[in-house]
Amino acid sequence: MHFDLADLRLFIHIAESPSLTQGARRAFLSPAAASARVKALEGQLGSRLLYRDSRGVELTPAGQRLLQHARLIMRQVDYLKSEFTEYGTDAAGHIRIFANTTAVTEFLPEVLAGFLAARPGVTVDLQERLSRDIVRGVLDGAADLGIIAGPVEVSGLQVLHFSTDRLVLAVPLGHPLAGRGPLPLRDTLAYQHIGLHEGSTLLSFLREQVEKLGQSLALRIQVSSFEAVCRMIETGVGIGVIPESAALRHSRTMQLAIVELDEPWAVRERSMLVRDLEALPGSVRALIETLRSKGREL
Template structure:
């Protein structure tokens, strides 16, 4: 079996494009040349890789399998290149991260700012994803690492703990629930909530918990981040379930009341997901180590 990296890169481009023509354009090839290379790949694997019709291309089951392996191979090639740059193994390379909403909006910007300032040869592609998409992305090689919170099934992946956070209820000062020591999710459903934007990891998680109760989450307005949610809560627009880390930060500048949630799922372990830590380039391992250092500092402050 003989194929080169250019063929694998072309196949990835086509698989991620709506048509063979657009995939060929990304690979700087003519459609005819790209088609010939794909046919040669199919001959090598003795399997049909693409369904072609007037609407574009669709991967066959064999094509899905090849895409997963092709992404992993190309990732390893990128890792190899980064290990031999002028900046050194820890200070160069491109890191792709799939992360949940809290990570993207709350703690990663500050961590990445410091990390990247010290490593001029490193670039980062940070994408907000749902937990299931984060797990899938790490498994199929679409991303170098994933950042999640809470329980998750991640068979075949390494899960590295780096901190613990809690969800709590944030309320306007003087709210009827503000005097309670603890509240259940069921108790909060009698009030209008301020939530994150549709498709965010936290909102999806909360909808799942409410569905298990057979209730309905009444959303008065949805915001793009926790600061905006807290401003709405401070103004008396509604209540909101947010991470303790966000509540602590925004309580410094806003008048907010907080109440502990009497739910087992409210305590959430934050973890980094990877396929194989030892196989990752130095820059990725250095970022994971930085996350662990920051997590230990945060946990020690809460003790």
């Protein structure tokens, strides 16, 4: 059985697009040519790979399995190319990262700025994802590196711890909860909260914890950053659960009180997820080492 790399890349484009036409366009092919190539793949595998209708395409179970293998194969091809570039083993390549909200907004921008400035040949695709999607993305080969907080229980991945993340409650000065000792989350639910945007990892995590208590999270407003959350809190709009690093930083310029949370999940280990550290190209390994060094300061 022989697979053409161009066909595998085309299949990935189609699977990640809403239609065969758009997938073909990404591969610089006509829809007819793309359709013929997919049919040839199906003939080789003896399995139908796509369901096609007026709404677009949907992967069959066999298509899902091929997509996982195709992503891994093309990732390894990209790794091979990056290892033999003129820039050297860690100074060129493309890195795709799936990360949680805190990583994307709090420390990755600073880390990546220095990392990329020193390596002109490296490009990065950074995407904010939910924890389950981060794990799945690394497993499937859709991402080279995942950054997550909290326990990770999955086989097939290497988990590299690099720092500790603590969640705290931020309230305005003079608030009834300001100055109190460690509080369980339940004691905060009588007040309106400021939350992050829909799809953020932290908001999804908090909702899960509140649902376990049989209650609901009263959100007064949702914003796009921890700075915006803190500004809302400072003016008395509500209270919010945010990472301690963000709370400490913004409390230097804003009128905020920080209250410790008495919850086992408030302290979370930050980890990097990879499939096989030794198989990664030099640029990804260099970024991992940079994050490990930065983790000592977080």
